[in-house]
Amino acid sequence: MLPEANWITRAxxxxxxxxxLAKVQDEAGHGLYLYSSAETLGTSRDEMIADLHSGKAKxxxxxxxxxxxxxxxxxxxxxVDGAAIQNQVMLCRASYGPYSRAMVRICKxxxxxxxxxxxxxxxxxxxxxxxxxxxxxxxxxxxxxxLMMFGPSDDNSPNSAQSMAWRxxxxxxDELRQEFVDKTVPQAKFLGLSxxxxxxxxxxALGQHDFGSIDWNEFFAVVAGNGPCNSERxxxxxxxxxxxxxxxxxxxxxxxxxxxRRSSDSKANPQAA
Amino acid sequence: MSAPDQWxxxxxxxxSKNGLSHKHSGSLHAPDADMALKNARDVYTRRSEGTSxxxxxxxxxxxxxxxxxxxxxxxxxxxxxxxxxxxxIPDEVGHM
Numbered sequence: 001m002l003p004e005a006n007w008i009t010r011a012x013x014x015x016x017x018x019x020x021l022a023k024v025q026d027e028a029g030h031g032l033y034l035y036s037s038a039e040t041l042g043t044s045r046d047e048m049i050a051d052l053h054s055g056k057a058k059x060x061x062x063x064x065x066x067x068x069x070x071x072x073x074x075x076x077x078x079x080v081d082g083a084a085i086q087n088q089v090m091l092c093r094a095s096y097g098p099y100s101r102a103m104v105r106i107c108k109x110x111x112x113x114x115x116x117x118x119x120x121x122x123x124x125x126x127x128x129x130x131x132x133x134x135x136x137x138x139x140x141x142x143x144x145x146x147l148m149m150f151g152p153s154d155d156n157s158p159n160s161a162q163s164m165a166w167r168x169x170x171x172x173x174d175e176l177r178q179e180f181v182d183k184t185v186p187q188a189k190f191l192g193l194s195x196x197x198x199x200x201x202x203x204x205a206l207g208q209h210d211f212g213s214i215d216w217n218e219f220f221a222v223v224a225g226n227g228p229c230n231s232e233r234x235x236x237x238x239x240x241x242x243x244x245x246x247x248x249x250x251x252x253x254x255x256x257x258x259x260x261r262r263s264s265d266s267k268a269n270p271q272a273a
Numbered sequence: 274m275s276a277p278d279q280w281x282x283x284x285x286x287x288x289s290k291n292g293l294s295h296k297h298s299g300s301l302h303a304p305d306a307d308m309a310l311k312n313a314r315d316v317y318t319r320r321s322e323g324t325s326x327x328x329x330x331x332x333x334x335x336x337x338x339x340x341x342x343x344x345x346x347x348x349x350x351x352x353x354x355x356x357x358x359x360x361x362i363p364d365e366v367g368h369m
Contacts, residue, residue, distance in 0.1 A: 022319075029316050036300045039282070045302060046279045102299070109320075252280070255304035 002236050004067040004076065012070060019116050020073065026109045033102035040098045053238050061219060062149050064227030071124055071131075071138035077117015079139075079146040079184065085110045086180045087150065095167035118187065125191040132192075139188065140196045147211075148219045150177040156216070181209050282331040283309040285316075287323035295327050303328075 008024070011017035035045055051057035062080050067073070088107050094100040124135035151157055151173040163169040171179075181200075188195050199212035221227065280302040286295035298317040303309035309328040318326065337345055353359050362369050 025315075025319065029319070032301065032316060033299060039300075044279055105299070251304045251308060255308070258305060 002233060002240075004073070007067060007070060007073050010070065011073075016073075016120070023077070023113050023116065026113065030102075030106050030109070033105060034099075037096075037098040037102045049241065053234065053241065055225060055234065058223065060149060061222040061227065062145055063233055064222050064230045065141070065145050066229050068141075069134050069138060071120070071134040072142070074117050074120030074124060074135065075138035075142040077113050077115075078121050078187070079117075079142050080149065081110050081113040081117060082184065083146045083149045083180050085114060086176050086183070090169065090171050090176065093170055099168070121191055121193075125193055135191070136193050139193050143196050144214065144218075145222075147177055147181070147214055148222075150174070150180070152216065152219070153214075178208055181211055185209055280304045283313070283328045284331050284334060285309075285313040286327040286329070287313075287317055288325040288327075289323060291324055295325065298322075300331060 005024070008017060008020050011020055035048055038048060039045060048057065052059065062083075067076070085107060088103050088110065091103040092100055092107055094103065121135050121138075124131040151160070154160065154172045154174045157173055160169065160172060164172070185195065185200070197212045199210065201210055202208075203210045222230070225231075281304075282300055283303055283306075284300050285298045287298045288295045298313075301309065301312050301316060303312050306328060310326060313326050313328055317323070349355070
């Protein structure tokens with residue numbers, strides 16, 4: 001099981017469990033849309049899965065942090081999916097058709113994820129002191145990793161120039177990060193929670209928020225595979241793939257058997273074929 | 274464990290409502306047509322997007338070459354008389 005999947009069986013109500021299951025199903029679909037889009041460039045699904053399992057392929061740094069309480073399901077939906085949407089809305093206008101079309105579909109679905117996350121935070125923030133503390137703790141832990149999701153700052157992002165030149169990205173990492181901060185600060189205020197950044201303040205002259213500096217050492221360590229849950233996550237992925245092998249083999253065997261039966265039927269009775 | 278050969282790629286077309294034609298939604302891998310249909314239903318119609326699904330093996334689709342765009346489609350650009358707005362009908366005639 002992937003680390004956050006713990007919370008499916010521990011959801012506080014049947015309603016929240018159904019919602020979480022629907023979200024997980026969406027996320028699996030998003031993986032599939034993106035793999036399909038990458039395949040149009042000539043790589044195979046099997047190669048990409050193998051690259052993920054061997055550690056060759058990178059994935060978002062955010063997936064390497066642990067989910068310690070139910071409030072994390074709220075913070076992830078609100079902040080992590082929120083940061084993802086900020087990026088993906090821009091990618092809907094990317095120059096590569098298969099990618100931008102996948103993004104349009106993804107954005108429609110992610111919007112539900114962010115709102116359900118915010119709803120969880122809202123319930124906790126308006127609940128008992130203990131629940132409010134849980135929500136604050138989740139915000140404290142997810143805030144900085146969410147800001148890191150936009151990638152390195154513009155002066156230290158080797159891939160950005162290429163992506164901008166090809167018009168895959170239309171906005172820089174720092175522009176997107178700023179938009180996300182400006183959008184999220186009032187949402188946190190409404191919850192009555194405080195963002196864990198002593199340097200966060202409104203800059204009247206610029207019409208945007210100033211915020212503290214990001215710990216890039218942490219970011220690069222997580223990307224390099226040394227985050228809190230990197231090995232756990234990839235191990236869970238490998239295990240799921242290995243344990244699902246019999247299902248894939250059975251489906252292939254069944255398809256082969258049905259095909260053989262159809263072809264022998266049509267030989268025995270050519271008119272019906 | 275022996276890895277089976279990669280399953281073929283299917284293109285998925287979904288008809289959103291009765292009366293509209295099927296529209297390409299995306300693609301997926303599946304061992305056979307039945308599984309392709311089942312997976313297409315799970316992946317592409319979770320929010321009432323469809324009333325009917327077609328799945329077609331990608332390898333069975335014949336596509337025009339991108340560099341044939343000019344040759345195939347440019348000739349229609351100078352045939353404006355194929356559009357109704359090319360013809361001037363006096364206002365007195367009314368809507369036609």
